[in-house]
Amino acid sequence: MKSEDGVVQGVPIEEIEKHPNVKFHRQGILDDDVQKYGEDTKVVKGGSHPEEWSTDPLQRTVVNPPVYHNSTVLFKTTAAYKYAASDWPFTGMWYGRHGNPTSWALEEAFAVIEGGYAACATGSGVAANNAAILAFVESGDHLIVTDGCYDPTREFCNGFLKRFKVETTYVSPLITPDELAKEIRPNTKIVFVESPSSLSFEIMDIPALAKVAHDAGAVVLCDNTWGPLVFKSHEMGCDVTINAATKYIGGHSDIMLGLISAKDETLYRKVKNSVRELGCPPGPDDCYLALRGLRTLGVRLRQHDVATLQIAQWLEERPEVARVMHPGLPSHPQHDLFKRDFTGGTGLFGFQLKPYSEKAVESMIDNMKIFAIGFSWGGYESIVMPTKINNVRSVEYWDYGEGLGPTLRLNIGLESVEDLIADIEEGFKRLNAAD
Known part of the structure; x- marks a missing residue:
């Protein structure tokens, strides 16, 4: 939470956030100019802040972000420390587990191509799926999952969630909106979709299913690993979209990484806090490789x-x-x-x-x-x-x-x-x- 008086050394936090050097170092803020470009330009320019990647006095810089290896973050002043503490982990550099400029560049680039508000990176696609689910359920809740989901998602629901009294109902990948409505309960918090289905490649009518879920107050989570760029899950009604960046985004079979994009700030803060609580960040080298892979996606x-x-x-x-x-x-x-x-x-x-x-x-x-x-x-x-x-x-x-x-x-x-x-x-x- 922000400090009670909303002031750091006599300066309102809102004024600090307007400083150009603060914007990039605060997660969840996208470059609005990028949104107006075509798809290929977004892939290249999303999350690109070369002006932030150099301290050269002539403002010479580099194309890709440096790889930040950090655990401890150093604060030059108590004012900087108080600003970081005012709304952590949403105020940028705080501790290495919560991200650094390398991971933020990747997260922003992913949010841009997915059309989301902001994104979170995790140490694997499985961690991304699990963290996204845990952001919206607690003991006694219920979720609906497509029977065509990625097998580790099923294992997580049948094992971990079941142990903590969260119930899962599996439904046909070909379920109709009317059929879905009959499966929703008062305690249903999530409808989890994946299209095409893992292994069998059925296509779900996600826009129609999302409407039913939203009418019942449930959030829609989508594993969109098969279709980055070619399926705009947020536009199709999904609140949270998940990608095993190990696959197409990395593109070279040499990293383990997951990404979660949230449609708005409220959803993003829930997901980010879930990732924070689980402590499942990616390594900076994998973030760098994923960002490089994303540019040619x-x-x-x-x-x-x-x-x-x-x-x-x-x-x-x-x-x-x-x-x-x-x-x-x-x-x-x-x-x-x-x-x-x-x-x-x-x-x-x-x-x-x-x-x-x-x-x-x-x-x-x-x-x-x-x-x-x-x-x-x-x-x-x-x-x-x-x-x-x-x-x-x-x-x-x-x-x-x-x-x-x-x-x-x-x-x-x-x-x-x-x-x-x-x-x-x-x-x-x-x-x-x-x-």
């Missing part, structure tokens, strides 16, 4: 999208494939919703083979030359992973019935499309030979 996503659609279309024609789960394809059941709400695609999708043995599938993917086997995605390299969707479902089960076999997930990287198709084609030869 637009061009990378466009390349991922083009290549992925080509490969998805090719897979639809293959005799080994029963169906392709990519919302950008006209064959996808929610393709019209995707076209309405998304401005493009990314590099992650799944497909379902016709009935093949597990041994045959292993033979297919074990000897790929370009695709590697791995859990994560969003990097420049292509990855394949066998999936068992129903292992992480409790309501809307995936059909593995007659004529439908194993499922695989592909992350399409930045390699040549022709080479990737050739690698999959050779894999299909091994698949058929083994079967």
Whole structure:
């Protein structure tokens, strides 16, 4: 809270906050000029304050922020200390755990591209999801979560939240607004959405669902890791949007980091305090790498999208494939919703083979030359992973019935499309030979 008299050494705090050197060092304040620019310019300029990144007497500076490694913060005067203490951790430099100019530059850049008021960085995408949820629930509360959520989110709800008497109801990713209204209780505080769904890629009607949630007084949290830039979750009605920056924002498979954007100041302060209480900040080096990755996010996503659609279309024609789960394809059941709400695609999708043995599938993917086997995605390299969707479902089960076999997930990287198709084609030869 602010000091009782609202004054630091005879100067009102409001006057201190007007000083140009204070603005950047106070989280939650975005550069209004950036908001008027186009999407690609926002990606490049969001959170960029080169005038703050140098003490050179001729005002020479650098493109990227320095990497601040700090725990202790030093205050030159008691007035500076009192200002920082007046509303911490919202007044800038206070203690290393609550951020520094490196992390604030990343947070501001993310808030700009998401269209939020301000953002918080955490040490992983899982920490971002968990901190965002904990900002809005307490013992005795209830939340509604899509059955297509990221598996660690389900584990957190079924384990941690359950131990503290917070109840979770899972609902179909294809739930209608009327169906959602029937699931909401007086103590429902959160509706948690993720679109496309993890592993199965259904598209939710988020604007309609958000309206129902808001009418009931619940906040809408969205895991938007699949669609940064291409899905504007705040515009679609989401109060808080979460991104595992480990993936597309980092873009190089070498960091662990999460980001949370809040639509307004009230929501932001709740999220920031939740992150503060949990003590889950990211390292400054990871923040630096994530910010550098974010600057090329637009061009990378466009390349991922083009290549992925080509490969998805090719897979639809293959005799080994029963169906392709990519919302950008006209064959996808929610393709019209995707076209309405998304401005493009990314590099992650799944497909379902016709009935093949597990041994045959292993033979297919074990000897790929370009695709590697791995859990994560969003990097420049292509990855394949066998999936068992129903292992992480409790309501809307995936059909593995007659004529439908194993499922695989592909992350399409930045390699040549022709080479990737050739690698999959050779894999299909091994698949058929083994079967």
